[in-house]
Amino acid sequence: MINEKRLLERFLKYVQIDSPTKEELEFALVLKKELEELGLEVTMDDAGEKVGSNSGNVIARLKGTTGGEAILFSSHMDTVSPSRGVKPVIKDGVIYSDGTTILGGDDKAGIAAVMEALETIKENDIPHGTIEVAFTIFEEGGLFGAKNLDYSKLEAKKAFVLDSGGDPGTIIVQGPAQNKIDIKFIGKEAHAGVAPETGISAIQMAGEAISNMKLLRIDEETTANLGSIEGGGPTNIVTKEVIIHAEARSLSNEKLAEQSNHMKKCCEEAALKFGGKAEVSIENAYGAFKIDEDHSLVKSVEAVCEKLGFPTKKIASGGGSDTNIFNANGVEAINLGIGERKPHTLEEHLHIVDLENASKMALEIMKHYA
Numbered sequence: 001m002i003n004e005k006r007l008l009e010r011f012l013k014y015v016q017i018d019s020p021t022k023e024e025l026e027f028a029l030v031l032k033k034e035l036e037e038l039g040l041e042v043t044m045d046d047a048g049e050k051v052g053s054n055s056g057n058v059i060a061r062l063k064g065t066t067g068g069e070a071i072l073f074s075s076h077m078d079t080v081s082p083s084r085g086v087k088p089v090i091k092d093g094v095i096y097s098d099g100t101t102i103l104g105g106d107d108k109a110g111i112a113a114v115m116e117a118l119e120t121i122k123e124n125d126i127p128h129g130t131i132e133v134a135f136t137i138f139e140e141g142g143l144f145g146a147k148n149l150d151y152s153k154l155e156a157k158k159a160f161v162l163d164s165g166g167d168p169g170t171i172i173v174q175g176p177a178q179n180k181i182d183i184k185f186i187g188k189e190a191h192a193g194v195a196p197e198t199g200i201s202a203i204q205m206a207g208e209a210i211s212n213m214k215l216l217r218i219d220e221e222t223t224a225n226l227g228s229i230e231g232g233g234p235t236n237i238v239t240k241e242v243i244i245h246a247e248a249r250s251l252s253n254e255k256l257a258e259q260s261n262h263m264k265k266c267c268e269e270a271a272l273k274f275g276g277k278a279e280v281s282i283e284n285a286y287g288a289f290k291i292d293e294d295h296s297l298v299k300s301v302e303a304v305c306e307k308l309g310f311p312t313k314k315i316a317s318g319g320g321s322d323t324n325i326f327n328a329n330g331v332e333a334i335n336l337g338i339g340e341r342k343p344h345t346l347e348e349h350l351h352i353v354d355l356e357n358a359s360k361m362a363l364e365i366m367k368h369y370a
Contacts, residue, residue, distance in 0.1 A: 001120055002359050011095070011112040011355055015086045015104040021078040024048075024137045025055035028077060031135055034115060035060045038122050040133070047148035051138050053078075057145050058135040059153050062118065068129025068370045072156035072331065073362060074146075074322055075110030075163055076139030080344050096349045105350040106343035109358065110162030111135060113338060117362035127370045132156045136322055139163075143286055146325035158297055159333035160365060161323045163340075166315070168357040169305045170337025171298055174316035175324050176221075176249040177288035179260045183244040183267050185209075185231075187276040190238040199238030200276045202231055206242045209270035209278070213263055222250040223318060224259050251316055253288055286320050289327035297334050304364040310357065336361070 019027035028044065035042045040060040048056045058077070064070070080102060087098040097103045114133060121128055132154055136145030164172050185206050190199025206229065215224050224247065231242030246263065250256035264280040271278035291297060293314050305312045317335065326333035339354025 001124065002116055002356060002363060003120065004356050006119075007112060007116040007356060007359055008352060010116060011109060012088050014108040014112055015088055018084045019077050019079055020081055020083050021138055021140045022051075022053040024053060024077040028055040028058050028135070028137070031058050031077070031111070031115070035133065038062070038118055040118070043153060045150035045153065047145050047150070048137055050148045051144040053137045053145070055137055057137055057149050058133070059150065060133040061155070062121070062128070062131040064128055064130035066127050066129055066370045069158065070130035070132060070156040071365070071369045072132045072134060072154060072159035073114045074134040074136060074159055074161045074326070075107045075114060076136045076145065076322060077111065078138055078140050079104045079106070079108070080140050090352070093352050094349050095352060097346065099346055102344065102346065103348040103350065105348060106340050107139070107163045109338050109340065109350055109355055113162055113355065113359035113362050116359045117366055120363055121366055126367060128366050129369045130155060131366055139322055143320060143322055143325050146322035151329050151331070154331065157331055159326050159331050160297070160362070161321060161326070161333055161335045162338050162358060162362065163321050164317065164335045164337045165340040165343065166337030167310070167339055168337055168354060168361050169310035169312045171301055171312060171314045172317045172323065172335035172337075173293055173298060173314050174251055174290045175288060175320060175335070176251050176318060177253050177256045178247055178249045178285040178320050179256055180283045180285050181246040181248060181260060181263055182281040183246065184279040185242045185267070185271060185276060186279065187238065187240050187274070189240045192236045192238050196238055200274055201238050202242040202276065203239045205270045205274050205276050205278065206231075206244060208273060209266045212266045212270070214259070218259055219255070221252050222248070222255045222259055224248040224263065249318065249320070251288055251290075286324040287328050289324050291332065291334055295332070297332060300365060300368050301334070301336065301361070304361060304368055307364060308357070308360055310361070
């Protein structure tokens with residue numbers, strides 16, 4: 001029932017509309033117009049004003065024709081860089097960029113799948129409950145669109161986020177919490193050739209701290225990483241200041257706190273050893289979520305996939321998504337695989353069959369809740 005030709009054309013159109021993070025407005029206006037033409041009530045909230053984007057989140061509602069439970073579909077509009085001037089190329093049933101940019105299937109594949117499902121519902125007069133849509137801004141780099149979404153505009157208390165790798169049929173039932181960890185080592189400048197013993201090297205403190213940290217894969221639930229190190233200058237000056245930007249993630253809030261505190265302790269002990277100072281800031285970016293495998297959300301997707309002939313698998317993810325934020329705001333949500341492959345790289349690609357299957361899945365979920 002999905003119009004596969006139209007779906008492909010829609011996706012190719014979407015990826016060629018520039019929408020880097022905080023510059024989503026052009027794409028948002030296209031989606032707003034298309035949703036209105038389909039008969040949905042559409043609003044744009046003020047999230048952009050709060051987070052520095054030129055657009056708000058696009059929120060839309062298709063009133064139900066039955067008494068079915070209201071459900072929400074969500075995907076994000078922004079793309080990571082380099083994403084300006086995407087030129088999609090199709091080879092052997094797979095969509096790539098031309099190699100100079102990312103493709104933008106993360107997450108325009110999710111948006112295209114939902115939009116095609118909505119159009120199919122409308123043109124075929126398929127009975128449906130109330131269907132809501134939230135296309136978010138500024139997901140990449142902090143989930144800020146979902147964090148600032150106007151939840152008062154939503155009726156639905158159950159959500160399907162189409163924004164994950166894995167074939168359609170992959171159900172993300174658990175996602176990690178993340179802490180952002182910013183570290184500043186403060187030492188003392190001195191002439192490195194004349195009186196180095198009077199200085200305190202921030203680089204030396206940082207090196208000591210890093211050598212004592214547990215990093216990367218900590219256990220099956222926990223990871224930690226140092227993203228950047230800034231500092232230093234001329235070789236004849238003992239470095240006074242070094243700044244490190246890091247993160248820790250875990251499916252367990254307790255393990256997240258333990259790992260974050262471990263990293264902080266390594267920094268403080270290194271500073272103490274060399275007589276300097278370590279300033280460590282730990283900020284929670286988002287909390288963990290876990291949906292029971294017997295939850296009605298999961299069961300509904302399993303039923304839909306069985307009808308479509310898709311195998312299903314329930315997994316935990318190591319990455320955060322808007323799913324984390326919905327669950328923290330009283331909207332029970334799961335993330336669904338839509339076939340994203342190598343996202344955030346120039347090798348990103350999407351199999352056309354996965355795009356089609358993602359849209360078929362979205363359509364059947366809409367029908368299921370009628």
